[in-house]
Amino acid sequence: MNIALLGYGRMGKTIEEIAIKRGHNIVLKIDKGDTNYDITKADVAIDFSIPDVAFNNISNCLKNNVPVISGTTGWLDNYDNAISLCKENNGAFIYASNFSLGVNIFFELNKTLAKMMSNLNQYNVTMEEIHHTKKLDAPSGTAISLANDLIAEHSDYKKWELDKATEENSIPIVAKRIGDVPGTHTVDYESEVDTIHIEHVAHNRQGFALGAVVAAEWIIGKSGVFTMNDVLNIG
Secondary structure: OEEEEEOOOHHHHHHHHHHHHOOOEEEEEEOOOOOOOOHHHOOEEEEOOOHHHHHHHHHHHHHOOOOEEEOOOOOHHHHHHHHHHHHHOOOEEEEOOOOOHHHHHHHHHHHHHHHHHOOOOOOEEEEEEEEOOOOOOOOOHHHHHHHHHHHHHOOOOOEEEEOOOOOOOEEEEEEEEOOOOOOEEEEEEEOOOOEEEEEEEOOOOHHHHHHHHHHHHHHOOOOEEEOHHHHHOOO
16 A cells, blocks of 8 residues: 655654554655645555644545545644535545544543433533643644533533633633643543543554554545544444
8 A cells, every 4th residue: 555644743754664564655755834746646645744734635635536544633624624525526534633542442431421421410520631742732632522522422511611611511621731742631520529530541652653554544445534433343
């Protein structure tokens, strides 16, 4: 499989390492704001770029019939446009806020717990995410996914807010940027008598990168808009 890497930072380099070990070829490496490149030499593209260029990268792939996997966060104002473009071109597209198998299991755990807690209004929900100091967006895409999933399952919550909740039906997400932390996400349900705490701690970037490569392998020959639940057959 010939892979284009759109974004060649730390994640891009880790994806390259894993892809080569799995027998694939890296035919294109695009860093940051580069826009003059030929995507058609690739069988599939993996986008871990930056928010300002992610949509252009995805659009370029879909217009040229190249399946694209995107793990870039912070560009989702254009997500619906990407979906429309994918459908117009009969393309193939996966966006995930996190490609890690463990995190996707954590997503399902979070939804299940939120559903169970929906009728127990003595618990207040708070969330926290910790990432490395070079991460550009806050809160993380993974934290936003966790919050939106929780809101969908829990009748007491309607929105999330960064750092502090200003309304009763809002979930506060505290975002911290510390050192070289790959990613830690916690969801707490706290009452006067106890706290229920679920947490996912990434030890390195290998899990994210492997999931992206597995998704790229899976999407070949398909058309449509998919999620990691499709790839992993969970949920």
